[in-house]
Amino acid sequence: MLLTGLTTEELQEWARERGLGAYRGRQLADWVYRRSARSFDVMTDLPQKLRGELASSFIHPALQEEDRSTSPDGATKFLVRARDGERVECVFLPYDDRISLCVSTQVGCAMDCSFCATGIGGLKRDLLPGEIVDQLLLVQAATGQRVTHVVYMGMGEPLANYSATVASIRLLSKEVGLSARRITVSTVGLPAAIRRLAGERLPITLAVSIHAPDDDVRRVIMPAARLHLLEDLLDACRHWCAVTRRRMTFEYLLLEGINDSPAQARDLARRIRGILGNVNLIPYNHVEGRGRFRRPSRERIEAFRAALEESGIRTTERMRRGNPVSAACGQLRHEAESGRKLFAPSGAAGVKIPVSAKVPAPDAGDG
Numbered sequence: 001m002l003l004t005g006l007t008t009e010e011l012q013e014w015a016r017e018r019g020l021g022a023y024r025g026r027q028l029a030d031w032v033y034r035r036s037a038r039s040f041d042v043m044t045d046l047p048q049k050l051r052g053e054l055a056s057s058f059i060h061p062a063l064q065e066e067d068r069s070t071s072p073d074g075a076t077k078f079l080v081r082a083r084d085g086e087r088v089e090c091v092f093l094p095y096d097d098r099i100s101l102c103v104s105t106q107v108g109c110a111m112d113c114s115f116c117a118t119g120i121g122g123l124k125r126d127l128l129p130g131e132i133v134d135q136l137l138l139v140q141a142a143t144g145q146r147v148t149h150v151v152y153m154g155m156g157e158p159l160a161n162y163s164a165t166v167a168s169i170r171l172l173s174k175e176v177g178l179s180a181r182r183i184t185v186s187t188v189g190l191p192a193a194i195r196r197l198a199g200e201r202l203p204i205t206l207a208v209s210i211h212a213p214d215d216d217v218r219r220v221i222m223p224a225a226r227l228h229l230l231e232d233l234l235d236a237c238r239h240w241c242a243v244t245r246r247r248m249t250f251e252y253l254l255l256e257g258i259n260d261s262p263a264q265a266r267d268l269a270r271r272i273r274g275i276l277g278n279v280n281l282i283p284y285n286h287v288e289g290r291g292r293f294r295r296p297s298r299e300r301i302e303a304f305r306a307a308l309e310e311s312g313i314r315t316t317e318r319m320r321r322g323n324p325v326s327a328a329c330g331q332l333r334h335e336a337e338s339g340r341k342l343f344a345p346s347g348a349a350g351v352k353i354p355v356s357a358k359v360p361a362p363d364a365g366d367g
């Protein structure tokens with residue numbers, strides 16, 4: 001059984017069942033979630049015999065770092081390996097006022113969006129709650145920095161692994177101490193799951209990938225959109241805002257000649273008017289193996305943005321951080337599994353850092 005994924009209460013119960021004080025469970029949770037301990041050996045305030053028993057009862061850590069790639073602006077993509085050998089990615093994004101981590105929820109993805117590297121190999125398996133949370137714990141230990149915001153925007157569709165996604169959000173907020181207000185869940189847009197998520201009463205931010213103002217274009221670039229009408233998705237978004245009273249974000253990937261005309265921007269504004277949210281524009285970045293799309297020119301991006309804003313829609317544009325490392329989720333895993341290099345091994349375009357050269361982990365006792 002994975003240690004990450006268990007709550008303090010469950011660890012207290014485990015300790016009680018062995019005739020130990022419940023406080024041993026609290027100590028254990030403290031080491032794992034708040035002091036980023038990656039081995040039982042560093043839990044020096046636990047008796048040696050207990051540490052031995054823990055090692056034979058639990059699997060810890062859930063994930064190991066396999067590789068990382070850092071861009072000149074400090075964004076770092078980690079390739080991590082689960083106990084069964086499957087790999088996922090998470091991306092560490094330091095900003096002036098925050099440190100964000102983009103986490104994965106599945107190994108691969110069944111959604112098969114036509115612009116995404118993760119969808120190329122299909123879905124292999126869902127991640128467990130502890131494997132989602134351990135991405136943050138691993139990165140904190142590896143960088144010595146505390147993550148302040150988490151975005152569920154890595155490999156996989158979070159709402160297609162619904163239970164683990166919700167359980168991991170509760171673990172992050174209750175055990176790790178990261179406010180749910182600092183967590184964003186990004187979805188391809190599954191109406192039933194969005195309605196269900198609204199009922200969880202989690203004060204998270206919802207980001208929905210809309211990517212086109214009409215069903216025809218959405219269905220071409222996002223096969224998952226064939227299962228519902230855009231209007232059903234927008235109804236679910238209205239429900240989300242009404243129940244949670246929180247703003248949401250519509251993610252819009254700009255693809256030249258496909259969804260980037262001012263007329264489409266005006267159509268989008270008409271469709272989403274009245275929903276408490278803004279549009280976040282994401283100019284396309286080239287994805288190896290998904291070569292048929294192009295990034296619009298700066299003029300076209302600005303014209304699209306102007307048409308939205310003239311229609312009264314608040315619009316932002318995603319900062320280009322970590323190019324090429326954050327260019328697209330799934331690229332580092334794709335590289336590892338195909339044996340092909342997607343990033344330059346060194347130089348201004350991106351720097352691959354061997355695992356052995358990683359930032360020293362903080363003294364576990366300081367956490």
Ligand code: SF4
Pocket residue numbers: 109110111112113116117118119154155156157188329
């Ligand atoms: S964009 Fe997201 S939902 Fe679509 S295939 Fe990639 S990981 Fe899956």
